[in-house]
Amino acid sequence: MAIIQQSTTEDIQSTAGIVIDKLQSWWVAFVENLPNLGVALLVLILSYFLSRLVFKTTLKLVVGRVRQRSVAKLIAKVIAVIVVLLGLFLALSVLNLGQSISGLLTGAGISGVVIGLALQGTLSNTISGIVLSFRKNIRLGNWVETTGFSGEVMDIALNYLVLKEADNNIVIIPNKTILENPIKNFSLTTRMRVMIECGVGYESDLEQVEQITKNVIADSFDQIESTENVEFYYTEFGGSSINFLCRFWIDAENSLEQLKAKSKGIKKIRQAFAKEGINIPFPIRTLQFDDQTLHVSKAEKTEEA
Structure with missing residues (x-):
């Protein structure tokens, strides 16, 4: 029993000695590397403040080129993070931790591949958003x-x-x-073309229709200087009307203004045609039954009976 207790005591003392020796070696290494630790800590602090300065400066420069503030902040943050990482690598090199730097780079590469595969769609949309923010069109x-x-x-x-x-x-x-x-x-252009299609009855005076249409459009829009700026073309002999196309340019930057101009032109043309007695026919289908058709129909019914 005494032998077992003595062996246990010796093991505890041996373990304690190993721990003490290890702590002493760590302390000696800490004291020896204390100047390097101070330099590394100073490098980290300077890199942090430098990153904030770089962030603010980059944000001011990018905002002038990118109207989307969220994208400008993203670009500024990426550059700031790069500055901090450079400071971290420099601090590790001061401490002679070259293996740690290699491990960090390897881990960052593997993590980047994994994250890129997992967030492929999100990253694609993010990069596309940055590209769109820089596009002038x-x-x-x-x-x-x-x-x-x-x-x-x-x-x-x-x-x-x-x-x-x-x-x-x-x-x-x-x-x-x-x-x-x-x-x-x-919005890239300040002028848009308006096209109005309509039809008039076959009995209409086509020269009169053309002249009335051009006059109405020229008088309805201030940006049209004269009737020469209004295009008018007859396009086809329709089923119940002779159809025409009227085209003209207006100052507009969106399709809503184009729709408003087209609506205004249609109303003005309708009012002018009604005043002059010009008919705008609607599709009509005429069914004609002559005596022969009725006779054949009766004969067919008799045979069926």
Whole structure:
């Protein structure tokens, strides 16, 4: 029994000695590397404050080029994080922790691959949002048409674009979809063409119809200087009317103004035609039954009987 207790005491003393020796070696290493620790800590502090300065400076520079503030903040934060990481690597190199730096780089690479695969769709939309924010052919307030939707650009976020349609509905479209599909921007030009199609009766004086239409359109819109700026073409002999196309340009930047101009033109043309007695016919189908047709029908019924 005494032998067992003595052996246990020796094991405890041996273990305690190992721990004490290890703590002493750590203390010696800490004291020896104390200047390096101070330099590393100073590097980290300086890198932190430098990153904040870089963030503010970058944000001011980017905001002037990117109207979307969320994207500007993202770019500024990425640059600030890069500054902090550089400070961290420099601090580790001061402490002669080259293996730690290699481990961090390896871990960052593996983590980046895993995160990239897991968030492939999100990252794609985010990158697309950054690209859209730098494109000059689409801005906030523009009236655009894309992927079957048309409206005013209200917001270009990191992952999506917000459109406000003419009926006041809000449409949220992923940025990736915007880049992969054609987009029509009505706000890039200050003039839009309005086209009005109509038809008049076959008994109408076609020269009079043309002249009245041109005069009405020229008088209804201030931006049209004369009737020479109004295009008028007869297009076809329809089933109940002779159809024509009237085209003219107006100062507009969105399709809503184009619709309002078209509506105004239709009302003015209708009023002018009614005043002059010009008929705008609607489709008519005439069914004619002669005596022969009725005779054949009666004969068929008799045979069936």
